[in-house]
Amino acid sequence: MVIVGLGLIGGSLAKAFTKYTDCHVAGFDTDPATLEEALACGAITKAGDDCDLAGADIVYLCLYPQADIDFVKTHLSSFQKHTVVTDVCGIKAEVCRGLCALAKEGGFTYCGAHPMAGTEKHGFSASRADLFTGASYILVPCGAPEKVQELLRQTAFALGFGRSVSTTPEQHDRLIAFTSQVPHALACAYVMSPRCPEHRGFSAGSYRDVSRVANINEVMWSELFLDNRTALTEELDTLLKNLTDIRNAVAENDHDKLEELLRQGRLVKEELGE
Template structure:
């Protein structure tokens, strides 16, 4: 197949490397930075720059841009995609992308499938892209009506580059779950580090501190956009966490050991159930 990748950052660059090096598909790539496109060719991540002409030949186009840029790119190139081709995105919110692009795709004769690779690093850009980024990761698709062969083609492509789990969800389900698993984790990590104690704790930390603050160093532009495209789900998750934290604080200030023990036991058991240790 001929595959176009739009945006050669951490995700798009890693996809380009993985597809070029692990499959026999031909990859074309586009990035607003010409040096990045040049570098991607030099390291054999792409065969050629993705031109409008090549775009019209692609069987699959993967857009790896921020959500609004994804919508803008697909909208402005809607007449160029090959009839029957698949266009898939990688952005971290799915409702706003799918709501706008699925009707457009139906009108223009290509298939739009929402996608979200559950992989990342604390750094962004092609420099950090690596073909192993997706090893053992989950790929989430929020598909629409379309030929079953198209989804099979997509699944096969993504499992051939390291993904070991393909999840199918509605855009609503995706956005609700991702608010908890990813967005809330980034908010908490970013807020955790703001304690005045944080600046003087050197030598007093073990693994738990490191884990809690690992994703604090995030790209504020990207995450602001992602959060504000999922405000209901994320704010609800934050508020739920606040309410739960409040209970620990009260129990501690009241010296209420029975309540505190019960709060901790409840959290431990919920985690054990999720991890499959208690049924």
């Protein structure tokens, strides 16, 4: 296996391969200290080079979207016909378009993916072998053959993933705008309240849960947000509208309207069995 980029996700993949499989992992990272740390703790067996790319069964691209594309461009001649290239980007339309074009040009197979796992921390130091336990592994095949999809799925299950779904880049990005991007935008907007620094002693689980992911890597998330700006803008508009409805019912002291709005929220959760 080759893993390109030993941040939270790449580092965790490396550690999971080492813990749960017999695979040898060659790792790329532009930071020498990270490479050294990954070697020292046994997460990778060697620092990757072009020979590793040429010999790899699967190459996991674990950089930011544009950096993934740039990496493949730079090393295009090293990728072989038998190699399966996949990525872990949180947004798929842009990166799938770029990598599909390069796969055609370079003659390798590309199959997009998005491991639905993470924490509010980032970097190799936050990575851990059990990050993916029970998580969902989203495949975005973009026309990759079924046997390639099956290879990636079975490899994911070996690393601890609990389920896998397949979808198109567009549907992926619409759903991720809701399930992941909106909560991150929300967390940042929430903690900007002038009340936030005074919360200690007056807060419990609700504050903790909504604010958790405000501890954001703003460089990565800005890129992810803007790569998905149509779907994300639409989701944020939906949320702003629904939240404004609740705000107006409160401001206007409209008890029946408020109770009806809150009931709708409860019913959605109940119907989902959550």
